Amino acid sequence: MRPIYLLLLILLQLSCSKEPEKDVVKENDNIILSTNEGVFMAGQPINLKFQTTLKVNAQLVLSNAFGSSILLPEINDQEITFNIPKNFSRKSGLCNWVLYSNGKSVKQGSFKIIPQTNSKPSLETYFGPRSITAGGIDFSMLVSIATDPFDNVYPEGTEALIKSQFLNTISESVVPSKDFISWKRIYSEDKAGRILVTSSVKEITSKELTTIVFAANAESFLVESQRNHKFADGNQIMSFNTNVIRDKFDNIISDGTTVNFIIENSKGALLKTVAPTIGGIAKAAMLHPAEKGEWRITAFVTGAAKSNTIKIDFDTAITDFDVKFSPDNRKIMIGPLKSFMQQLVPDGILIQLDVYSSSGEYLDSKKITSNKGLGTIELPSEYYVNGNYHLVVKSVGIIKKYDVEIHEE
């Protein structure tokens, strides 16, 4: 469909251009621009006037950076006046015109519109990113654009006064606009904090804009631990905490920074607890192990910083426990489990009984948790026929083995 329209349009054009050339020359000579100014201020009314002796069917094609339009004249005797509409007269920049008479271009020219700098400007300012890192490498950029009431950008070289405040210093600089904008990079300094900036053109000042300077990456730090006692009872909270972690400029690192505490136990397993920092300190909690051993703790802010390694020893809390059998050996009572002061252990110590046949074949495992220091395991006759069994009791790292004969009472 489209090519057909195009063709029609071309045909229309061709059919229109069949006027004799003579007339054009005549009209060209007889239409004279009578408006002399070539520069106008935005918002000022603009009238383009032409003098002619002929009767012409005049139209003016007007175009600026925003678009084009066709204007019809006001004809008064021999004067043709084109009133430039507001949407053209308010936009600064070059405005081209072409005068058509009877469908032919007879004259062309241009005029310039300059921003209305005599009235108060309005100011657009942008500042970002909203957060940067301390250390003088990272920066936020302030961009300031002064415009006239019709949103025309002030001419090149318009000076913007940019002020920034950080800690106790307020700095100022004058930045002439280039390519419409005035801009300045505000670099962070060594300290963390908040930078406030503003800009002003003439008497107009922008509002307060801000960026936060976060501390740089963490530097090596120390780790320490707190615990109530040194016994491996599996039921006390111990906590690890760091000292105040700082960056190389001595700023406290930002809140929420993740610290991984890696604990290597005696068996070579890497245990892990994680905590975010508050005020530079991360504090994490773990339970005491249930078996004696040594923990080696190192903390990381992964990629940035590592702590010292501390060693913690845990002593056995329960040195031994009794295992009692009922007369038929079907009921096994473990305990009382007594801790380091001969007190009963808190509930929940894992006790495991592995049952093997007399020939050493694995039959079953029973797991219970202690209650009031005691654990009772039954071997009901429904499942365990009378006979000889090899029993292994495991708890708190202590292993006890028994060969028993179980039978009916």
Place this chain on the structure above:
Amino acid sequence: MLYFPTMKVFQRTNNLLILALIIGLAFHGSSIFFTLEYTYDALIHLFFASHYATDWFEPWDYHWYTGFTVQSYPPLIHQTIGLLSKIGGLKFGMFTVAIIGIILFITGAYRFAALITGNRKVAGYTALLAVFSSTFIETLHIFGQLPSIIALSILLHVMPEIYLWTRSGKYRYLLSSLTLISVTVTSHHVTPIFGMVFFIFPLLGMAVMDSANEQVDSIKKVSFKVFYKSFKQCFWRIVIFGGSSLVLIITCILPYWYNSKRNPITQVPIPHGSRDNFLEVTSSGLVFFIIPWGILLFVLPYLFYRFYSKRYMFFGMSFTMLTILGTGGTTPIPLKLLGETAFNILTLDRFTLWATIMALPIFGEFAYRLVEGDLKEKIQQIYGRTYHRILGGTLAAGLLLMVGFTMTLGYFRPSQPTKIKMLPIVNFLSQDSHDSWRYLPLGFGDQMAWLSAQTMAMTVDGNYHSARRLPELTTRAIERIENSKFRGVEGIGSLQQFLTVPEKYNLKYIFSNDKFYDPILYFCGWQRLQQLENGIMVWEKLNVPPLPEILPKEDTPVFLNIMWGFIPGLTVIFAFIVNIMMLWLKKLKERKGEQPSFMQLSVAYDKFPKKIILVNNAWALIVLACLGYGIYVFYVKNTAQLSPKNVVESYYDALDFKDFERAYSYIDPSSEVTIDQYMLEVSVTDGILSSYAKLDSIAIEIVNETDVSAKAKVSTRWITPLEKLRKDYFHELIKKDGEWYVIPIKKDSDIPPDQLFTQNTTTFYNHGRRKITTQQTHHEDVLKQPVLEILTAKLVSYQGQFSIIGELQNVDDIPADVVIKATLYNDVDKELAIYNAKFHIKHKLMPKETTPFKINFEGIAWSSTKDTMPPSFDPDQFTPIALDEQPVKFNLQSAGNTANTDLYKSVAIQNLDFTDHGIDGVLYNGGIQEVTIPQLLISYYDENHELLWVDHQFMPEGVRVQRKQFFNYKPIDIDSLKVIESSLENCFVNGLPNASITKKVFPNRDYSHGHDQEQPYTGKGFSFLKFDINSYIGNPK
């Protein structure tokens, strides 16, 4: 006073009909206000109506399925509701149409019965029975199929006209038939098409039979020859009627046919209860067989006896056919009759509906004969008066019982979630330009249609499955994503695809009315936004672009849209003029008319055959026996403690349905667990198994069984929103007093060390917008995107699948929500596949926190509908994308957005033991939130600390505060894993190259820190492991 085209001649209006209408309107007219909104379909029609109310001529609707055409459903009812909504709102329109439907149905039944039996009394009885017919009640009050009811009722009205046209050849009957047929067509397309076959063909047969009857003395003398002669006489009338109705069926809803041709239904069929074997799936049998047939079941022999009399012979055949087709998958006959395709597309309940409607006149006749006719005399004569009264009373009671049962079904076994107040959701969507994104309701049932009708916002889901367009939906047998949990893993799989790649459909908000979906939302990277005042939780996803201003649509020719907008209304106007106006005019002119011809053909009810009484009595006994047996089987199934297996099964069933009191009743009474203790123990366990799982299958292996004891190994498979979980349990069972019991497993008696403790945490708050404005968020209030750094990224192939694995870190000073998208390319940079990280990543990272990630490239299951679906779903089945070419390169786009929720990191690895059967570990929750679902992310490294693989494990139980949780993880064998490409070249963060971030933010990164945190482990194909923990908190405090 009511006027009917052929009943104008009745001097008196039938009292029974008036009674039926009064009772019908009082009963149905008032009860619809309590039932209709909870039905399956009514709100869908309401949604369509809202479409027409907004834009009458526009067929394209953007609300559902990213856009679909409403020309996929005949419009009359929707347009009527839409028009009425201008008076009193959408619901006013819906109820008005429903009331019109009730009137049309009762009068239609009356006219149909008058036509069939030629007896006004019988017709009156039929109208009365129609009011209480359980099939009608079910269709209206449970299914809410308004178009179907209205179309069927008008079809009943049209039948006398067709009969009279065939018999008399008067063109006014043809005209009235055709005007009514066109109303039927524009209401519901299936009704006239199948109605032709099952109602109108037998009717024509009967008309021909009657005209043959006229030529001989009695019906008995009608031979095939006579019949054929009459048929020849009527032939052209039949052809004219048939031809013109066909033309009407095509032209009245031409846009519908145009659309079905253009968008043929190429979908995986959705399972429907009416296709089940009713003996196996008893619930389907109840809904699709017992309820619609109701009391009619007891008089089946009489129905068949009457339908197979010579005059009704053709109806008899049609009735038989409908009855058989209505039995669904119970017998293989329907499948053979309809063929595979039709069987899987049609819902077979409509056949039962038609059969029961067709039976109404005969049932009316039966009732008449029982109440005041020859049957009454006969029974009194044989069995005495008392028996007759008891029988009558029992039948009436049975009828009322069925009415009560059907009406209250929705109350006792709700098919819908409780009514949701939509206003808060509607307000939420219209605030703050939330409707610039699509939303998704979860757990709304059919009420989602009501929400869609009220809001401008769009959803990817929809409630009219024939119009589904997205491949994620059409390739799976799910009708809605909204209720995907009821479609098992298949539904969850579909939902997961939408949740993992929400930006594909600009999906940003989810309204969750069902806690079940919460874990999957969390692990797919969604976050809770707020709880609305109606209790609906709003979830949002960050980094989803808003919808473009201009959305694609399918254009239809203007003339079709105009036809669609005008024809339905015109058919009603024509039908009104022809059938009612003309009659009024006539009635004004003439005082008397003649009886329509069929009224002269009534049979005398004087000799009720004794045989039928006996046969029917016997049949009723059989039906009763079957019912009794059914109830007995139901009872036996529920007696749990007969065998060790039964008790375990029942125990798990009770646990699955959270019926803990019942579960407790299976616990060994001599174990010293009180019910209070038991309930307490149950209530404190949280986790995916106890809060979010549905038992899918259970295998019980009984070992060591003796007379009094046994051990059971119970292998359970649970469907959870995340994946299928398997868990084995061991139980000891004991028999006491002839009943089996489960010996309770002793609970962990561990007690936390501290009663009260303190914790300082870093929490974050984001204002959203500080400046209250309806404009776009002020640029000063737009936060910087947190900077991430991708530390490693690799394309690997493992077990035939391609995955991108890697590790990234939040290198900013604020918490980040991480979205990561990978694209695969072949060696000539042709794009092969795109996917996002699902749950192999921690989506929320604190400053400097690292996370491993893995992106699997998931295809759309059975993406070609020709692929046969696997006969049974393997829950863990993952559909890897089918790649034609070998991927060799990849591109990673990650984006950070400021996060301030779900930042709980206080779960520690308390212990690890390396054993033969894997790694036994202990988690410890040292913080102050109860972790509902802990997830382990396990990274595998080679001897050079190079990342090889990322695996995950969801833990079935939660970790409570200051408590431990045990886990076992078996490292996998990754010998066969192949690293195809390892490069950070095409990795981008917030649109910037990753390398520039490395250079600027972390120039002096110490890579040994990562290495120091890896656990040495001698595995197959790897040397180091690393555990990360991601915690889902169900109820954040």
